[in-house]
Amino acid sequence: MALLSCRNLSMAYEGHTVISGLSFSVEKGDYLCIVGENGSGKSTLVKSLLGLKKPAAGEIVFGNGLSANGIGYLPQQTDIQKDFPASVREVVLSGCLNKLRGRFFFSKKEKARAEETMSLLGIADIRRDCYRNLSGGQQQRVLLARALCATESLLLLDEPVSGLDPLVTKEMYGMIQRINKSGITVIMVSHDIPSAVEYANRILHLHGQSFFFGRTEEYIKSDLGSRFLSAERKERKNG
């Protein structure tokens, strides 16, 4: 059974339809990139997967014991205030909140998990630093660590590299790839199609009311894929 599948999903804001008739499924271990222009509904889709926004029609089904609460999420634009004083450790540990269930305090196990995740992402030595004083790349790592603490199976990343410089972007992609290789399913929203094609094994391209969903190789050969990829190549040559 698929880890997650969407059947005939439609999403709307106050009657204005953003997505309609969308169907796709994600298997365990997949690396799915959701691409599409700004405003095509990528973040809206993410919100529906997380259960933050109800579908106008259709359904989202979770398999393999996953539920919306077990998804590790890295938001596109956080409502985190610029001047919020929180240490790196506090932010990462807050990712374990869904493991508390009825308890009030974090156990040794959850604290150890936060420590491990910080070491894994190379932020262990800044664990006492204030989140607001970090560079953009460091902040994204912290949020990735927090997301990783929240899940055993599925990471959902909404434009995790936007605003990062090329070097840091590459590092971030590398990290996400390693996490995926370790067995965690990744769904990543991106508007960087060349990188999506490089890393992902499945592509979901939202385009107006239509969409493409399939293997990356199929996407490259498809109408939509070849059109967007050649447009990107041209832009790179000119730029």
Add this chain to the structure above:
Amino acid sequence: MAEFFVSLRDSVFGMFSYGFMVRALVGGLLISLCSALLGVSLVLKRYSMIGDGLSHVSFGAMAVAMAAGLAPLQFAIPIVVLAAFLLLRLNENSRVRGDSAVALVSTSALAIGVAAISSSTGVNTDVYSYMFGSLLGMSKSDVLLCVVFSAIILVMFVLFYNRIFAVTFDENFTRATGTNAGLYDMVIAVLTAVTIVLGMRMMGAMLISSLIIFPVLSALQLCRSYRSVVLVSAALSGVCFFAGIWISYHFDDPYSIPPGAGIVLINLLVFLLFSAVSFVRRHKKSVSGQKAGG
């Protein structure tokens, strides 16, 4: 120097020899702690004005209760809790701008309160005491109420510490990982409302909001983690309360400073001090940063 400390000690211990002073200290210290803890979330979520608005609603509700011969606290607490829900909702669904909504509610409540008082008893000292508090006039039962409610608030805050941090830091993430963020927003709202109603008795509508805002703003100048902000603002709030009371007690010749005003002034002083330290620290850092870079 030694003489100064002896007289300071005598003056501080002297305070404890009056029953009304002990009551004021115990009740006030507890309320100060509670308001500083809740203030952290209110200030960080940019809801400080809600605290101010609620104190006016609390004034209005107490005035109406007095005019109607109802028990003031029992009447005011549910009303203020309701107002807290309303204001938080208004802030989220921003049809009406949040800050105008707060101004709207708080001025109306103030008007209703004044109208209720003057139509029943005529403006008298009661208005003054509700505007500026009657810290030194707390009865035994007032203090008991303070102790009970503060204990509940402190315990709830400690128990929900991790969740309160999460909803304050990033509500969407917290919601996405399955925590009922709305519920904890409500917990914060209820605790804040109760703190404000109790604090109103002592500090008055005018000054309670400063108890919520000042210690947190001071702590924010220097702290680098949420936990330290919480601990430092609670400590500052207690210390400033004590110092403010002492000033008001000590300098009562020939004119006295009301305790509420004394507490706010001390808080202001601490805030300025902390801001200065923070400014110097940042300035030093940027200078050394330039040196290292150049």
